[in-house]
Amino acid sequence: MEVETITQETIKVEGMSCGHCVMRVKKAIEDVQGVKKVDVSLENKQAVVEFDEEKTDVEKIKAAVRESGYELA
Ligand SMILES: [Cu+2]
Known part of the structure; x- marks a missing residue:
């Protein structure tokens, strides 16, 4: 059986100014395996x-x- 240890983290992101930015950041994170x-x-x-x-x-x-082009706070 595969073991999963799910964790939740909040990451502060600087430089997002519109819905397009939100989608870019979301997509970039979603593409990370796991x-x-x-x-x-x-x-x-x-x-x-x-x-x-x-x-x-x-x-x-x-x-x-x-x-993806954004900074971390
Ligand atoms: Cu934008």
Whole structure:
């Protein structure tokens, strides 16, 4: 049986200005293997991410956000 350890982290994202930015950040995070759920908020300037700790970690998710062109607070 496959073991899953689901963790939730809130990542502060700088530089998002519209719905398009939100979609870019959401897509970038979703593409990280092991990510289960992503909720990006423009108003709160953050991404709430649920991921499997066996497959990824918060540093990889942050790297994906930076690669998509946005900064971390
Ligand atoms: Cu935008």
